Amino acid sequence: MKASFNLSNSLFLLFLIFTFSCKTAKVSAPEVTATVAALESAYFQFKEPAITHRRFRHADLQPLIQKHSAAFRITTLGESVEGRSISSLDWGTGKTKVMLWSQMHGNESTATMSLFDLFNFLEASGDEYDELRDLLKSKLDLRFIPMINPDGAEVFKRRNALDIDLNRDAISQISPEAVILKGARDDFEPKFGFNLHDQQVYYNVSGTPKQATISVLAPAYNYETDVNEVRKRAMQTIVGMNQILQEVVPGNVGKYDDGFEPRAFGDNMTKWGTSTILIESGGHPNDPEKQYIRQLNFMIILNALEQIATRSYGQYTTEQYFAIPDNGFQLVDLLINEIRIPVNGKYYPVDLAIRRRESSAGGSYFVTGSVDDLGDMQVYFGLEEFDATGLNYAEGKVFETAFESLDNIDGAKAMELLKQGYLAVKVNKGAKGDLHQLPILVLQSTDNFSAGWRTGESTNFFLEKDGVRKYAVVNGYLIDLENPKEQEFMQRVY
Incomplete structure (x- = not known):
């Protein structure tokens, strides 16, 4: 399911990406539609064929991680409670640091799948996407941690082997996995962070029967839910991501309540100075293995990275962020x-x-x-x-x-x-x-x-x-x- 391009590939891609992302551009519906077509085409071209369903274990990912050892800087950050390795994959030489972590909850694997699709995309060369890769590589320094909770993933459950919810262990850091994630953040000091989760399929877009296929949040850093520059950047980037989603799943995007949770990683990442974007993968009709939602993750993460590389998120406002409908649970x-x-x-x-x-x-x-x-x-x-x-x-x-x-x-x-x-x-x-x-x-x-x-x-x-x-x-x-x-x-x- 690749798009058919009539213009030369490089010129066409430049039209899709840079017209859409230019700070001063007025983003029109046709431009968004064209960008969506390019993102969809990239997904189907670079989807990781070894992952076909959402239940996989730590051992299943190790050969896929090593497959990218030539293009990525792979580091073992430490081990889980049960001794499974937790790895990071770094890519890019730019000044703007971005860290993405997935599967903090062991049974929340949708974004993990999309990260391996993204690895394939970033590693490739010699095609119509080289201009975009060159942009991302020169502007960004990316750190991916695809499975923070391998022990939970082993039995496909939320909590780790200590039965601790890692997303409530950002401060005490009782779990070795929490220590590893906080250490990775402190060592890397990312300007942007992507906190990648799954949510129950029972979340709806408030007041409607539509599933919240994707829910988003720019987490608060205090009880007053103030908006500083750090949080504002996350909000603006989410608005651009939502434009893509409204083209493909109109009305199926919800926004989480931003009540401050003092133990959560997302809230504290913002507090520590990282503009944090929460993506929650929910449900979608006839997608029990979340393969379509996997595609949506690939599309909006790649779009967000492009926004960050060009700083085009600056064209959006916090008012547009708050206009995204809230989540319900009905x-x-x-x-x-x-x-x-x-x-x-x-x-x-x-x-x-x-x-x-x-x-x-x-x-x-x-x-x-x-x-x-x-x-x-x-x-x-x-x-x-x-x-x-x-x-x-x-x-x-x-x-x-x-x-x-x-x-x-x-x-x-x-x-x-x-x-x-x-x-x-x-x-x-x-x-x-x-x-x-x-x-x-x-x-x-x-x-x-x-x-x-x-x-x-x-x-x-x-x-x-x-x-x-x-x-x-x-x-x-x-x-x-x-x-x-x-x-x-x-x-x-x-």
Whole structure:
């Protein structure tokens, strides 16, 4: 998916980049569109093919880091609690120092993927992007730390091996990883910093049903949330990044609350004199492995580096930054409206807000659906919404005859059993925790399963009308029994 260029490559790229970035330029919509096309083309040309999903470990990255040893200055900064190396990759000879760090939380890997795409871009030569590379190399001195929390990444969890949230360890520095990050900052003294994270997919752009696919923040350095020159530069750069995002994901960008957190690295980086830009990768439709959001990270980071190299961020204002909509936290996976719940022989119409929580399992994962809240849910938005007016909640059964193993049941058989009123099957062989993608619950050794409609309970039930089952809700997934759609079920054996 490369752009097709009719002009000479170098002249065309100069038009795209420098017309857009010139301090005095009035940035027009066509210029932004052209810049987006160039950034998209660069991503598809330099995307790192060895990374195809968001669950990878420290060992997976080591050969990719060494692949760039000729073009980057690679340094081992220290080791994690469990003895895994933490490396930096430096590139550029310019005076303006920029430090980018990713995966402070072990299960927040989207930007890590995009950094390796960016390494490929910066290392290449002899193509239409050489003018941009020369600009970045001569103006910037870049330091990348692609995985600050390798122990957390090993088990794909947020915290490190001490069970400490590294983003609350900037001052006490109990963790060796926090010591390494603070030391890297003090040694390098960057003018700009990029604090790269992932956020839950339930963040929305406040007041709208749109996911906050990317959220941004120029962190405050004090409780008063004052704006000094250090913070102002971050705000201005974010405005330029947002112009790119509004071209490709219009309305899907949110801004974090800037309340000061005295233990956080982002807030303290600003306090220590580094203009810090927080990027949080959220959710996007049909992108469970965040490969599209990976592309967005590549595009806005490269754009931001170009802004910093040319100082073109100066054309933007803090007012434009504050005009970016705030984040909300009002999304759920499934919102069922007006479902009739039976209590003491009477039916009550309520809304059910259901979220499917993700848990790691080896190199993969499974989800567990439960009721997040119920009642009047009109202030919430569902990634999937269903009007259940006139439909009653009904319990399901476990199929009496056990199957030998998972291999003896397929999707068609599972659908047949659902239509007969069974929400679960048993298997004789197979371990509790085995993964499957069947649209039915699979039990390893018990004839019971968790189900309910109350807050916190697992969501496994039928929706019926006049005693006829119309829909099933299995582990938080809605299934139309008459017209089932193709969807991916990520479940485990119970």
